[in-house]
Amino acid sequence: MKTVRIVVIAATVVFILVLTAVNPRKTGEPLAYNPSTEVKASGVVEDVQEFYCPVTDDRGAHVKIRTPDGPVLVHVAIARFLRAHEIAFNKGDKLEVVGSRVRVQGKDNIIAREIARGPEHFFFRDASGNPLWANQ
Numbered sequence: 001m002k003t004v005r006i007v008v009i010a011a012t013v014v015f016i017l018v019l020t021a022v023n024p025r026k027t028g029e030p031l032a033y034n035p036s037t038e039v040k041a042s043g044v045v046e047d048v049q050e051f052y053c054p055v056t057d058d059r060g061a062h063v064k065i066r067t068p069d070g071p072v073l074v075h076v077a078i079a080r081f082l083r084a085h086e087i088a089f090n091k092g093d094k095l096e097v098v099g100s101r102v103r104v105q106g107k108d109n110i111i112a113r114e115i116a117r118g119p120e121h122f123f124f125r126d127a128s129g130n131p132l133w134a135n136q
Contacts, residue, residue, distance in 0.1 A: 045091050
């Protein structure tokens, strides 16, 4: 009886260790900002989303914009950075995005460095692509 109890406890500990070591969200290295792939895109916001993001490896804020070439998902910043600075984007906003073009699941995406909405300019990364929230 004592041996069975020890085996069950050991198996439980191993099971817990395995579960905590596995992180199903991660699918490799986070996507990195690359200044050599920097582009400018203009469009109208079709959707605003917040979800776990492979770019920030955190809960990220995203906008899908309709450009002349079709829809593009823009990875803006970690969601708490936007909330802390009281930045919000809404459907119908006309945006100009400067950022690094990346391919995610076969689709063009942009990692935003700067977004302009009319006279407002929002900065999320420095010229090298380093996130501004990393300094806070």
